[in-house]
Amino acid sequence: MTASREEFEARLRQIGADRYHDKHPFHHMLHGGECTPAQVRAWVINRFYYQASIPMKDAAFMSRVEDPALRREWRSRIEDHDGHGENEGGIERWLRLADAVGLDRSYVASKQGVLPATKFAVDAYVRFVREKPLLEAVAASLTELFAPKIHADRIKGLLANYDFANDRSMSYFQxxxxxxxxxxxxGLKYVLDNADTQEKQDACAAALEFKTDVLWSQLDALYSAYVAPGRIPPGGWQPGTYELDLRATA
Amino acid sequence: MTASREEFEARLRQIGADRYHDKHPFHHMLHGGECTPAQVRAWVINRFYYQASIPMKDAAFMSRVEDPALRREWRSRIEDHDGHGENEGGIERWLRLADAVGLDRSYVASKQGVLPATKFAVDAYVRFVREKPLLEAVAASLTELFAPKIHADRIKGLLANYDFANDRSMSYFQxxxxxxxxxxxxGLKYVLDNADTQEKQDACAAALEFKTDVLWSQLDALYSAYVAPGRIPPGGWQPGTYELDLRATA
Incomplete structure (x- = not known):
């Protein structure tokens, strides 16, 4: 039996409560000021790969949408990241954060040194959106339901704990x-409107779980490489390289 | 300037010396008898996902080969894994190992509980072979250059250290x-014959590095989830579930 709209929304929200990466210890370290400068930098380098892939993901989605109205609605996501008019875009704002934490921004932009596990996870997301039914691709984006809290926590935690954090370097999250x-x-309205059978609801829930895996895996990889056991895999960024002076980090 | 055949082969072999997963501490634990039964089981569960994906990878390769002779040559790889005639195939032999270590083989075969990071890495390999030039797809398979030593070490190490190891359960590796x-x-002859420019040699080396990343990431994920810090991500296999009796493990 198909769940009601309210029950289905509650099911989706429960996935966030159970699996969103705000529960990962790396986030607690980051927000609590327990990350070393090298760990913050590793996060900035790896998370850049995700940021830079999101507009490709959104373009892959749009490439399969036949409804111009849906494409127009979706296009604003690409503009948010790549920039539009006076808005420099989220990718540029992320590189400003890279500057602030004392990294060579051209190194970060080159995507060298990104952990293979980060690439595998993020690329899996791009491929998911390219290949799966549109409804599931939209459902996968619903981790944004859980994002405002993590962004607010992050702004507060980084400002309180790191010298590099200020209005300028935090502009991405703001x-x-x-x-x-x-x-x-x-996205939520689209999913609730279109998941009109049990089968579609199950597929949407699975898509959202998949996306939480994509996010969680990135933090597991960071933790493994730079916290414990602290074993950087071949090719991963080595602390002490591509760093500018340390003035900016606590 | 294009490297000579000998120089190029040496370059490929050096990638194995630098990056093959026989250097990963999980392998040392496994071969040295330091893995707990749960850690051995986690390895069997996750590595099954890789085994089961290899014939799909090989079929994706064959789907793009226009030369019947090359397809025929390649087809034996699928037969090796899926079985052919009296040969039950590598996947069946892996499930025999699952039996031996005390796991419910239908659970292993279902691929539930596989770590998301394992899936991301393995799926990246299948996609690589589906999308990249054939030459690079063959080059990625050359981690097999380094496999005989790891299989021999594994047979010896497991037989010496675990009660479950015997000729029957080790038949996959044998x-x-x-x-x-x-x-x-x-594969090596194909790559040496066809990588006739510096650009192609570089692409082949990058493909082989990519493949070492795929293998290394799987062990990093296992280590992170089941050794240190031992944080099993949401959805990962929980020790104590889907286990049969413990008679078989040391």
């Missing part, structure tokens, strides 16, 4: 606080 | 000792 709710309101 | 050299001799 901006997402405004952008994400608009996107997710659209 | 068999690969015979199969892999034939495959890799063909």
């Amino acid at each position: 901006r997402r606080l405004n952008e994400a709710p608009k996107d997710v309101a659209f | 068999r690969r000792l015979n199969e892999a050299p034939k495959d890799v001799a063909f």
